[in-house]
Amino acid sequence: MDISLLDIKDHVKKYAGAISSLVNVDVGVVDKNMVRVTGTGLYKNIEGVSALGSVYKNTLLTGKTNIIENPRYHALCSECLDKNRCCEKLEIATPIYCNEEIVGVIGLVCFNDEQKEKILKDIDAYLNLTKQIAEFIGIKFYEYQENLMQKDRELTLNTIIDNMSKGVIISDCHNKITRINSIASRKLKINSNILGESMELISQNDSLMNEEIFTLKINNNEYNVAGKIIPLKSFNKVKSNAFIFEDVKKISKNIVEFTGNNNIITLDSIIGCSNATKTLKEDIKKIATTNSTVLITGESGTGKELVARSLHSQGDRRDKPFVVINCSAIPDTLLESELFGYVKGAFTGANQNGRIGKFELANSGVIFLDEIGDMPLYLQAKILRVIQEKKIERIGSNKSIDLDIKIIAATNVDLEKKITEQKFRRDLYYRLNVIPIKLLPLRERKEDIIPIVNNLMKKYNVLSAKYVHSFDENVKNALLNYDWPGNVRELENVIELMINMCENNDVLTADLLPDNILNQVPTSKSFFKNLDLNIDNTELEDFEKIEKEYIEKALIKYGEDTEGKKLIAKKMNIGLTTLYRKMKRFNIKTYSGETYL
Known part of the structure; x- marks a missing residue:
């Protein structure tokens, strides 16, 4: 934000005119860029023109007040571009400060010996007067600068408020609404005509996701909201509050989604x-x-x-x-x-x-x-x-x-x-x-078994990065003849086991099936001979048998070290501690014959 004394030239003109009338000399004011702001006499109505004098430039550089009693012959005048046309008898250049920064120069100029003699006779008084006028101009410039910054902050704040995802209501010390963003208007289904109306916040002594729950009352309407009250401070000590809130139902929905x-x-x-x-x-x-x-x-x-x-x-x-x-x-x-x-x-x-x-x-x-x-x-x-x-x-x-x-x-x-x-x-x-x-139960709708299996193969192909596209007839017969006491959940576990154990094969074969399913299949002796299985009249084993066989085969495939067990637990969608507990319950032994404790 680049501003200069030109932005407050109307105020500067009043001060220049006042000092000119008091001391009966001409006054000229330039900004920090050596651009004329205003003046009297010869310097009247030349705002915006670059000043050529070297005295003002020196004052801007050094911050010192320069008193030039012999213009054209003074050392500072040697570099002046306007030296040959200068008709000044006396010049006083005083810096204008704003927060320790030089923002311009005010100059008193005499064009005759009578004015010069008058000024020099009481030089200290005129210097003090000039410094006071310079301070007034600096203060006015500071106020203008602060006002611009305040407007800029308000614009930034309003932009932030309007782009927030939450509702915002700002109220004054009398609980009158002074500002409401578009989100709040939509949530509460009210428009900007609400400005100036009273609002009341009643705490419910409850909270949700670290937000306090309030009943918000506006124009006899009540809203259940959750949010925070933020006190706002200003330089004039006028109290106001910002209420940032969310609809309770919206928070609940976000929690569910999360x-x-x-x-x-x-x-x-x-x-x-x-x-x-x-x-x-x-x-x-x-x-x-x-x-x-x-x-x-x-x-x-x-x-x-x-x-x-x-x-x-x-x-x-x-x-x-x-x-x-x-x-x-x-x-x-x-x-x-x-x-x-x-x-x-x-x-x-x-x-x-x-x-x-x-x-x-x-x-x-x-x-x-x-x-x-x-x-x-x-x-x-x-x-x-x-x-x-x-x-x-x-x-x-x-x-x-x-x-x-x-x-x-x-x-x-x-x-x-x-x-x-x-x-x-x-x-x-x-x-x-x-x-x-x-x-x-699945045993009463066995027509669903094969479609479910086909769908599960697609699912676990993706999870296991494999491509198993079918299963042989023996597997089909086994699956259709089993009673599935665990229903679809048991069927899913069996298919996951078979796909994980099939290595690089693209067809599921009967040797991958758990024994309790195979033992119930009424198929030919040659089939069992090919599988090299010893089938007896063992009763139907419970669902935990599948888990035990899965873990035993997985330990052989992935190893008994911690990394292998972590992988098995991940594939079973259980924690490592749960896996150890199952191994202990199923009495699963290590390669050396020891039982997991």
């Missing part, structure tokens, strides 16, 4: 060609747009969460949060806080900022209560109330939060049996079972 619970699953993700699968897809299309509660039942591994996510993606809430909570995976003591959240200071050990619960996170969207059959009785009563009233309260709070939410529940247990055992509330069951969806 935690990765918003994976997009469509009907195409449900693989199969059986009549049961086709009917399931048609049912999903019919009920996806309803807000009624859905209860999905079926054995473990049948794809209950897959169906829940499909209902979400097909429904009107597809662009809203989808929040999952596994009711059996969280300790009873923590489940309530996970579901409902809590305010800061609600209990010993609570996060000092409070915590938002899953129901609140899912607000406007869908919540999926997986394994709801394992929910403790005392919480079932609260869930029933949520379904009935569509309201929740955080732990430690007495403020209700309205919910606009669709509830999908799932379980692999017989809820009617649990009701008779008094382990599940009958009234909750009826509230959940408005739209029932029962998923058949």
